[in-house]
Amino acid sequence: YELTVVDGIKVGRVNGLAVVGQDSGQVLPIMAEATPTQGATGTIVATGLLKEIAQESITNVSAIVKKFTGRDIRNMDVHIQFIGTYSGVEGDSASVSVATAVISAIEGIPVRQDVAMTGSLSVRGNVLPIGGATYKIEAAAKAGIKTVIIPHSNLDDVLIEERYKDMVEIIPVSTIEEVLDVALVPERKEAFMEKIRNLARMTPAEFLEKVSGTSGKKVPGA
Amino acid sequence: YELTVVDGIKVGRVNGLAVVGQDSGQVLPIMAEATPTQGATGTIVATGLLKEIAQESITNVSAIVKKFTGRDIRNMDVHIQFIGTYSGVEGDSASVSVATAVISAIEGIPVRQDVAMTGSLSVRGNVLPIGGATYKIEAAAKAGIKTVIIPHSNLDDVLIEERYKDMVEIIPVSTIEEVLDVALVPERKEAFMEKIRNLARMTPAEFLEKVSGTSGKKVPGA
Amino acid sequence: YELTVVDGIKVGRVNGLAVVGQDSGQVLPIMAEATPTQGATGTIVATGLLKEIAQESITNVSAIVKKFTGRDIRNMDVHIQFIGTYSGVEGDSASVSVATAVISAIEGIPVRQDVAMTGSLSVRGNVLPIGGATYKIEAAAKAGIKTVIIPHSNLDDVLIEERYKDMVEIIPVSTIEEVLDVALVPERKEAFMEKIRNLARMTPAEFLEKVSGTSGKKVPGA
Amino acid sequence: YELTVVDGIKVGRVNGLAVVGQDSGQVLPIMAEATPTQGATGTIVATGLLKEIAQESITNVSAIVKKFTGRDIRNMDVHIQFIGTYSGVEGDSASVSVATAVISAIEGIPVRQDVAMTGSLSVRGNVLPIGGATYKIEAAAKAGIKTVIIPHSNLDDVLIEERYKDMVEIIPVSTIEEVLDVALVPERKEAFMEKIRNLARMTPAEFLEKVSGTSGKKVPGA
Amino acid sequence: YELTVVDGIKVGRVNGLAVVGQDSGQVLPIMAEATPTQGATGTIVATGLLKEIAQESITNVSAIVKKFTGRDIRNMDVHIQFIGTYSGVEGDSASVSVATAVISAIEGIPVRQDVAMTGSLSVRGNVLPIGGATYKIEAAAKAGIKTVIIPHSNLDDVLIEERYKDMVEIIPVSTIEEVLDVALVPERKEAFMEKIRNLARMTPAEFLEKVSGTSGKKVPGA
Amino acid sequence: YELTVVDGIKVGRVNGLAVVGQDSGQVLPIMAEATPTQGATGTIVATGLLKEIAQESITNVSAIVKKFTGRDIRNMDVHIQFIGTYSGVEGDSASVSVATAVISAIEGIPVRQDVAMTGSLSVRGNVLPIGGATYKIEAAAKAGIKTVIIPHSNLDDVLIEERYKDMVEIIPVSTIEEVLDVALVPERKEAFMEKIRNLARMTPAEFLEKVSGTSGKKVPGA
Ligand SMILES: [Ca+2]
Ligand SMILES: [Ca+2]
Ligand SMILES: [Ca+2]
Ligand SMILES: [Ca+2]
Numbered sequence A, B, C, D, E, F: 001y002e003l004t005v006v007d008g009i010k011v012g013r014v015n016g017l018a019v020v021g022q023d024s025g026q027v028l029p030i031m032a033e034a035t036p037t038q039g040a041t042g043t044i045v046a047t048g049l050l051k052e053i054a055q056e057s058i059t060n061v062s063a064i065v066k067k068f069t070g071r072d073i074r075n076m077d078v079h080i081q082f083i084g085t086y087s088g089v090e091g092d093s094a095s096v097s098v099a100t101a102v103i104s105a106i107e108g109i110p111v112r113q114d115v116a117m118t119g120s121l122s123v124r125g126n127v128l129p130i131g132g133a134t135y136k137i138e139a140a141a142k143a144g145i146k147t148v149i150i151p152h153s154n155l156d157d158v159l160i161e162e163r164y165k166d167m168v169e170i171i172p173v174s175t176i177e178e179v180l181d182v183a184l185v186p187e188r189k190e191a192f193m194e195k196i197r198n199l200a201r202m203t204p205a206e207f208l209e210k211v212s213g214t215s216g217k218k219v220p221g222a
């Protein structure tokens, strides 16, 4: 198994991007798996020595995952692994990568390995700006990545050297739906994106009524 | 996605207000989402590096949310996110913003984005005074906000410069019901406010009897 | 909403009393609310930066609450809030105030706001002595309070200045039942106090048999 | 309510004994109450700033309580309170006092207040030696206590001054059964002690079969 | 109750052995009791100020206990007590003593008190080497113990003084089954050891099928 | 019981490999057992003073175990023990050893003791590179091990001395399936490996449907 994979497709594996030191970037692979839970209820756990903001970003991603899988995940344990981060993970810019890897793992839908991505996430699925966009894009290009997803609000920060401009296509996005549209390779693309958009529109009460029929009901007379 | 949004309406997003340093304010967006729970029971979790008083304020807000949604939320996880607070959140003055964002998310009712708000909350829904009212109002005005909700007990503290006076309308409030009345845009305004007022009047025992029929019953003969 | 309320009645709000510094007292409002639980089972949570002894006093109060409400509170979350204690709460002298606020909130019975109180509590409902009785009474008088409840065992400590003597009535008490008798304003006073006294007399086994019929049963043959 | 009670009987209250400083003793009241649980299952909680060994002693006492009440206590919360120990509780010599207070509270059987006691407990009900026996006995005598229960293995340590010898009777004990025999005042003494002795003889499997019929069963064929 | 017991038999009590300082040993009594659980599920808890390795050894012992009792222990709380270890317990050499005490307590089978033992345990029941074998054996002999169980792999370390050689018999063991064979005094020895050996041979899946019939089942078609 | 075992087969025991100091290796035995759970739900617990990365590696291994046993393990507690690591365990290079020991224990399938192994694991079963490959192989050879499993990506690092080359066979692997193929000795090899490969191909949803029939279902209409 090679740590660098930049072509083909894989379930549960996403090429994230990290800033290293002051002025360089790195491809940071993130893997996810979902398994039947060993406990009474599901958990989401991430390894790779995540520091405080990174750990909080997993909590935010979990909101997206619970919403966008459209499944009752109470019987699943979700495992997230930052590969090779023995000196720790800082920040929340891997949020879109983590969300994509987890949704891929739960749904069994492959991820394009020639795509790398960076972006923070709101709990409602908005892609928020990150730091080091230029360094990250250049690192992706050098590693052989063909497409880099970045937050739309970072477009103005991108000042990559001329030689990288033809190597990678930059795709700015504003929502997790757009990220999934670029990175995932479902068997039936249209049906999958339609499902994702339906889930994004549902209120919590509508969702709970669909999942269980008995939850989130209004108090009679209230 | 732009971090500053000062017009239109959005579900689960509220423009809060924070004091920065000694003498300036800032618009602080707060987002919320409610999802089917992954665990056996619902949780409320907030990210954004909340310090002790801020974390306790989430606990207080949860009392309001459990009461004012009028729903059985045992199957929901509530996610609250302070956007961009990478150096932490202090104090409890965002309580009204958090409560409004969460109720918006659970009910699927949009929030006016031209409104900003600040205020602490009691567990019974009273709006309590906060610090830095003037700085916060001026920051809201500068950002393009049209209406600022502040605690009634802070009215005397407001000494804003002349040039801001025509830019923003200041609305003093005493209860969370008044905040929701100004900030939320439900499809049927009257019915929604009527529901909120009914919930505010209910005792816990009445509420539990409505939700489950079997809880909170009196001990026979006691 | 004003932080100082010294007349009328309110559900779930009690005027406690605190010592500030070495030689002065302060009215310390305490609020409580009980809501349907979001979790599988009920919790009791208190905010206001409680230090160790204050936190333990909430645990002791919870014994009283579980006993004196006469309800199955497994589906309720109880929220307690010390208002404005941004530099923390020390000691257990607010125990009677907390117990009164919580019982008021659960039962929906209003509390007299012209009454202030101080006193520690045993897990069996005895009112135990506190410090600073004189400072607390004087602070209550200055704030406009008409009646101050203190522990009977503190009567000898009270040395208030002449000018306060006509301003407040001091009521010494030995049990939480006496506190509730003075401070609560139930619709049917006699029936309520009779219920409280019945609950005080019940053994745990009798109580459990009334609540569920199946718990606390003796082991057959033992 | 007076902190010192040395005559009559009370449910859930025991006069323990503590060493204070290097060479004096003190009567240390301990109170207990058992209430219907607010959570899904019962808990045992002790307040009074217990340090590590004291906290562990509560764990050991819980083994005794679970065994000697002969009840299914899964629906009970047990509250234990060391009265007035604002500078903390060290050591495990209050174990017999705690066990007696809790059993009294659960069963509704009064405790003699003219009795004070000291002694550590094994998880099987043996009374183990403690320190400061002489100081503790003298403090009990001075406070007006008539009978002091001490561990049999401490008999040789007792060197009390002549003047105290006629004031208190010293009763050495080896088991918690003997402590309960001296301190509790059940309505039907013989029946109660017979029940306690039966429970002491039962194996866990026999006990579980009596309580639930379905637990602790042998694996068929094993 | 005397702390030193070196003859007769007792349920739930084992004479362990500890090293004290650099060059001496000590008999360390360990007691256990199993009670109906107060919580929803069983727990194993040990007191006596156990340090990190000692605490982990309890976890390892729990694997043995869950396997070798052949019972569904979900309704049992297991209490383990190191007697008199007020300055803490280090290391895992008491593992065999703890396992023996707990199995004795759960099954109601007495332990020989003229036997002392030392040995670490693997989670599969192997007896692993310990330190200080010679000091421990000499301490046992001096205390009046007649038989000392040690790990087979420690046999070469034993260099006891001549005068102790006739005082104690040393029995080297390799498995917990051998320990139980020496130390326990069941009513029907053959049947008990047969049961223990059957349990040792069972796979987890076989065990779960026997206990519940519904657990650990294979996934159909997998 | 000898700590070093390098021939025959054993259930639940694997010869791992560790780096000691700067430039030497060591055989590190790892044992596992699975037992009926004492709690409501299963847990995975590891002892041996695991430091942060080692503890996280157990979390990652648990994803593999939950997936590759093909069993509902909610009623099992999994115990993992690093033997003799009294100064702690660092790093994640024992992941393949732990996974193999646990799967062996749960399935009751023996492990070859003449095999030693080292390798990190992704949550999806990829074998990732480790440090100290050469030192570990030499240590295995010296201890009498005949076969050493290493990550394929470490092949280039292996520079063992001539004299060890004939002593051990080195088997490079890329997935946990390959590790199990070399190390386990099931009764019916083909059927076991077929089962493992089927499990590896299943999506979480397929798995959950097989285990329970009711979990992970799609939301109707989504
Ligand atoms: Ca990144
Ligand atoms: Ca959206
Ligand atoms: Ca604010
Ligand atoms: Ca109100």
Ligand SMILES: [Ca+2]
Pocket (backbone or CB within 6 Å): C016, C017, C018, C019, C028, C093, C094, C097, C117, C118, C119
């Ligand atoms: Ca007070």
Ligand SMILES: [Ca+2]
Pocket (backbone or CB within 6 Å): C124, C125, C126, C200
């Ligand atoms: Ca009473």
Ligand SMILES: [Ca+2]
Pocket (backbone or CB within 6 Å): D016, D017, D018, D028, D093, D094, D095, D097, D117, D118, D119
């Ligand atoms: Ca004592």
Ligand SMILES: [Ca+2]
Pocket (backbone or CB within 6 Å): D124, D125, D126, D200
């Ligand atoms: Ca006994």
Ligand SMILES: [Ca+2]
Pocket (backbone or CB within 6 Å): E016, E017, E018, E019, E028, E093, E094, E095, E097, E117, E118, E119
């Ligand atoms: Ca030992």
Ligand SMILES: [Ca+2]
Pocket (backbone or CB within 6 Å): E124, E125, E126, E200
């Ligand atoms: Ca074995």
Ligand SMILES: [Ca+2]
Pocket (backbone or CB within 6 Å): F016, F017, F018, F019, F093, F094, F095, F097, F117, F118, F119
């Ligand atoms: Ca290794």
Ligand SMILES: [Ca+2]
Pocket (backbone or CB within 6 Å): F124, F125, F126, F200
């Ligand atoms: Ca794979």
